[in-house]
Amino acid sequence: MNRLSGRTAIVTGGARGIGAAVVRGCVAEGAAVAVADVLADEGRALAAELGSRARYLRLDVTSPDDWAAAVAGTEDAYGPVSLLVNNAGIVEFGAIEEQTPESFRRVVDVNLYGAWLGLRTVAPSLRRAGGGAVINISSTAGLMGYANLGAYVASKWGLRGLTKTAALELAADGVRVCSVHPGPIRTPMTEGMDESIAQAQPIARFGTPEEVARMVLFIAAEATYSTGCEFVVDGGATTGSMILAEADE
Numbered sequence: 001m002n003r004l005s006g007r008t009a010i011v012t013g014g015a016r017g018i019g020a021a022v023v024r025g026c027v028a029e030g031a032a033v034a035v036a037d038v039l040a041d042e043g044r045a046l047a048a049e050l051g052s053r054a055r056y057l058r059l060d061v062t063s064p065d066d067w068a069a070a071v072a073g074t075e076d077a078y079g080p081v082s083l084l085v086n087n088a089g090i091v092e093f094g095a096i097e098e099q100t101p102e103s104f105r106r107v108v109d110v111n112l113y114g115a116w117l118g119l120r121t122v123a124p125s126l127r128r129a130g131g132g133a134v135i136n137i138s139s140t141a142g143l144m145g146y147a148n149l150g151a152y153v154a155s156k157w158g159l160r161g162l163t164k165t166a167a168l169e170l171a172a173d174g175v176r177v178c179s180v181h182p183g184p185i186r187t188p189m190t191e192g193m194d195e196s197i198a199q200a201q202p203i204a205r206f207g208t209p210e211e212v213a214r215m216v217l218f219i220a221a222e223a224t225y226s227t228g229c230e231f232v233v234d235g236g237a238t239t240g241s242m243i244l245a246e247a248d249e
């Protein structure tokens, strides 16, 4: 299919996991993609596998200079950016009283500040492209709370709020901004997490990176009347609890 043909995309955290699936999907749909990540080996290998419409760019999303260079490099190679996927993210566990300030700041820095930097640096390029889309990968942790994940939850709710503000500010430029909220997805981030985490969900399994990527591609290519809103891809995790129904059986 060619739903994104002629488009230029930057996918942060594109070297592996959900980001890599988004990169593959974008290229398959005809876009040219910057695989923007701190993981050089994985990023280079993925870009090499995908050919001339993918290139690796070293980007630490918390660095304004890296962002400026990434946008300039992507424009030089492929033209103005019409799709930004703010996907880079990290998770660090800790109860509110136990997590260190340094850990809290690291998580918010990458997951929220990094996306904000991306938005503000890429916005002029989106305008030069004549419009486009920004897709922020939040989480079910941006829709509800999780014990021992305060920094991550705060960062993902923040990203959801930032999405709405950006949608309002960029609408006049023809830019849609949406958030995506995955449930548990099998990636390096969830390596070692037990399958039982998904047991109480209506769809009682981990999702795949490709299932999230398909949602991202839909928003980028087809959701032309959607902005400032949430797209949930969580196996029903945020639907409610099945525990009472199970107790009846």
Ligand SMILES: NC(=O)c1ccc[n+]([C@@H]2O[C@H](COP(=O)([O-])OP(=O)(O)OC[C@H]3O[C@@H](n4cnc5c(N)ncnc54)[C@H](O)[C@@H]3O)[C@@H](O)[C@H]2O)c1
Residues within 6 Å of the ligand: 012, 013, 014, 015, 016, 017, 018, 019, 036, 037, 038, 039, 059, 060, 061, 062, 087, 088, 089, 090, 110, 114, 137, 138, 139, 140, 181, 182, 183, 184, 185, 186, 187, 188, 189, 190
């Ligand atoms: N896996 C899940 O269950 C799940 C669920 C909900 C949301 N998410 C979100 O999806 C996104 C992707 O997660 P994933 O599961 O693929 O994780 P992952 O750890 O497999 O991939 C994350 C990528 O982000 C990159 N990254 C980290 N810090 C960076 C930085 N400072 N600059 C640039 N790149 C950086 C990593 O190098 C890595 O390639 C994250 O934002 C995550 O919070 C994941």
